[in-house]
Amino acid sequence: MSERERDDHSGTETTGHEWDGIKELDTPLPRWWLWVWYGSMVWAAVYWVLMPAWPGITGYTKGLLGHSDRAQVARELDGLADLRRAGEGRLKTASLQQIEADPELQAYAMQVGQSVFGDNCATCHGAGGAGAKGYPSLRDDVWLWGGKLDAIAHTIRVGVRSGHAGALGEAVMPAFGRDQMLTGAQVADLTEYVMALSGRRADAAAVARARQTYADQCAACHGAGGGGDAARGVPDLTDAEWLYGSTRTDIHDQIWNGRNGVMPSWEVRFSPETIKALAVYVHANAGGEPEPVVSAPAPAAPAGEGADARAAGR
Numbered sequence: 001m002s003e004r005e006r007d008d009h010s011g012t013e014t015t016g017h018e019w020d021g022i023k024e025l026d027t028p029l030p031r032w033w034l035w036v037w038y039g040s041m042v043w044a045a046v047y048w049v050l051m052p053a054w055p056g057i058t059g060y061t062k063g064l065l066g067h068s069d070r071a072q073v074a075r076e077l078d079g080l081a082d083l084r085r086a087g088e089g090r091l092k093t094a095s096l097q098q099i100e101a102d103p104e105l106q107a108y109a110m111q112v113g114q115s116v117f118g119d120n121c122a123t124c125h126g127a128g129g130a131g132a133k134g135y136p137s138l139r140d141d142v143w144l145w146g147g148k149l150d151a152i153a154h155t156i157r158v159g160v161r162s163g164h165a166g167a168l169g170e171a172v173m174p175a176f177g178r179d180q181m182l183t184g185a186q187v188a189d190l191t192e193y194v195m196a197l198s199g200r201r202a203d204a205a206a207v208a209r210a211r212q213t214y215a216d217q218c219a220a221c222h223g224a225g226g227g228g229d230a231a232r233g234v235p236d237l238t239d240a241e242w243l244y245g246s247t248r249t250d251i252h253d254q255i256w257n258g259r260n261g262v263m264p265s266w267e268v269r270f271s272p273e274t275i276k277a278l279a280v281y282v283h284a285n286a287g288g289e290p291e292p293v294v295s296a297p298a299p300a301a302p303a304g305e306g307a308d309a310r311a312a313g314r
Contacts, residue, residue, distance in 0.1 A: 047207060087112070091273040096149035099280050106280060113281020116274055120266070134244055138286045142241040145233050147233060147286070153279035159265035160233065171221050171232045177256030186213050191252045197226040197237045198246075 004013045007025055015018075016301065019022040049055060051063040087108045091099065099105050118127065124135045131137035136144065145155045158164040161172070176182040182190070192206035193214050215224070222228055226237035235243070244250055244259050 088273045091276050096153060096276055096279055108279040109277040112277035116278055116279060136243055136313040138282055144235055146230055149279055149283050152282050153275055156275050156278050157267045159262055160263035162265040164265040169232045171234045172260050175258035187255050190255050191248055194237055194251050
C-alpha cells in the first residue's frame, strides 16, 4: 500500500481529497474530544438499561430503576394538595375578619389570592390591580359596590350585572341619547351639569337648563346632590374618580350611550375558600374600608397557596 502524501508545510498526511487546488489534511481529533465522545456512548448505554428509553409496538422499556416522570409529578401534586387542604380547612371555618386578624392565616390567604388574581383577574384589572378605562382600579379607596371584606367577597361571588340570582339591586345606566330618551341639546346640558357637580368649570346657562332634566332623569339613582348609592352600584358624581373617563367628551359619551360594565360571577369556578382568599387579597392590597377588630381563630394546621376582584369604582 503506497504511503499517503504529506503536506509540505505541516508534515501531516492528507486524506487524498482535493478541491480547487486545496488538499484536506488528515488531522487527528483532540484526545480530550475522543474521550468525551466515548464517555457519551457509555453513558447512553447505561441510561438505556436503567431508564425508560426504547419505544416498542405496545409500550416502551421501563428500565431497571422504574423511573416515571408522570408518577413523580402525581406525587408532588398529591403533596401540594395535602398542604393546601390544611390551609383551606382553616379558611373554611374562619370568617373574613378572623382571617385578617391572624397573620399566619392572612399570609396564606394572600398567597392564594395573588395566584388566583394573576390567573383570572389581572386580564381586566391589570397585574397590579391598577385597572384601566372601563376597568376599576383595585388599588385605591374608592368602592362602587362596597369596600368592606363581606362586600368584596359578595361582588366576587355574584359578579356585576352577571345575571346571578344573588345580585343586589344593580343599577343600569340608560343610553339617554342613543335611545332618544333625551335630545342632543339636553345631553350636552347634562354634561355641563355633571361637570359642575364634580366642582369643575361649567357653562352656567347650560347648568341652569339641565337642573330640571337632572331631577327628572338622574336624581332617582345618583341622588339630588350627585352622591350616588353604593348599595346599588350607583357612582358618585361629585368626586374625581371616573371609571370611563372624566373629560367632557367622556362624560357626554357616558350619558349618550350608557355604560354598564359586567363582571362575571366566580361562584361556580372558585370554592368558597378561594373566594375568601381573593377578598382578603383585594382588601389588603387596596387598603379597603376598615373592618371592626375581631379575635383570630384558634390555630390549626400550617398553610400553602391561590385571588379576583372588587367591584367597580367609577
